[in-house]
Amino acid sequence: MTTSVNTNPGAMVALQNLNKTNMELSEIQTRINTGLEVAGAKDDGGIYAIAQRMRSQVSGYSAVQQSLDRGMATVDVALAAGEAISDLLIEMKEKALAASDASLDTASRSALNEDYKALRDQISTIVSNAEFNGVNLINNSTNGFVALANQDGSNTITVADENLSLSGSIVTITSTSSFSTATAASTIAGQLETSLDNVNQALARLGTKSKALEIHDSFVTKLSDALEKGIGNLVDADLAKESARLQAVQTKQQLGIQALGIANAAPQSILSFFRS
Structure with missing residues (x-):
């Protein structure tokens, strides 16, 4: 091999290997810092595209979970109001x-009617306030x-609307409903029963929808978790493995620096040819 001060092939090879080691070290450090084996498209274009999808x-x-959570909260408010209305109707029927009673x-009877009207008006108050996030x-x-x-x-x-307002198709008594005679009270009692x-049928429908939303929310949570796990399997770095590689590459880097130093010192041996 020709000995020259102009060209040092050994140093070139040593520098190439050191640069390669430095690139490998940089890659390992990036994986350790980000926790990702595939952090961008240049790492693995195909895997990155799948992970992004x-x-x-x-x-x-x-977004689906947020929508379902709002739905469950809205229905729960409606159910709570409906159950309160059902209890009021029972009390009104009792009155x-x-x-x-003709006797x-x-x-x-007038005192009972006042109690009845107070309960009746409470239904309207409950209906008007049974709102969540602007939805009643x-x-x-x-x-x-x-x-x-x-x-x-x-x-x-x-989830379909259930109109529990007075004078509606579900609660048939009117907002001015009252009684002053036994006959009128008996008629109202029949209306209250209906x-x-x-x-109660409306509550059953709302309860069924609330359960459906809850079941689907649980399913979506599990599905999202499964996707998260799948993404991790595709792109996450094995930090234990990368840690072991880091130590090995750091050792290679130190050896590479020493090899480059030895290669750079080689041309100095030419001086020995000119000593007397």
Whole structure:
């Protein structure tokens, strides 16, 4: 091999190997810092594309969960209000039945009527306040609540509105309903019985939808978790393995620096040829 001060092949090779080691060390340090084996498209274009698509799905399911949570809260508010109305109707029926007793004196019937009207008015108060996030499912102000069911929005779960307002199709008694005679009280008691059955059926429908939302929310949570795990399997770095590689590459780097130093010192041996 030619000995020259102009060209040092040994130093070139040593520098190439050192640069390669430094690149490998930089890659390992990036994996340790980010925790990712595939942090960008240049690391592995195919895996990165798959992971990004899965991340998009996870993001979509996060929106679905938020929609389902709002739906469950809205329905729970409606259920709480409906149950309170059902209890009020039971009390109102008790008052009307008591007032339907023909042997009851006028003063007692009037007192029962006042209690009845107070309970009646409470229904309107409950209905008007049974709202969550601007949605009221029991006052006939909406067509229902539509919750997202999948990550691209192509499927939904609809909760129908249940109108529990007075004078509606479910609660048939009017907002001015009252009684002054035993006959009127008996008629109202019959209306209350029908209204109570209707309300309980509406509560059953709302309860079924609430359960459906809860079940789907649990499913979406599990699905999102499975996708997160899948993404991790694709792109996460094995930190134990990278730690072991880091020590090995750092050793190679030190050896490479020493090898480069030896190669750079080689041309100095030419001086020995010119010593007398």
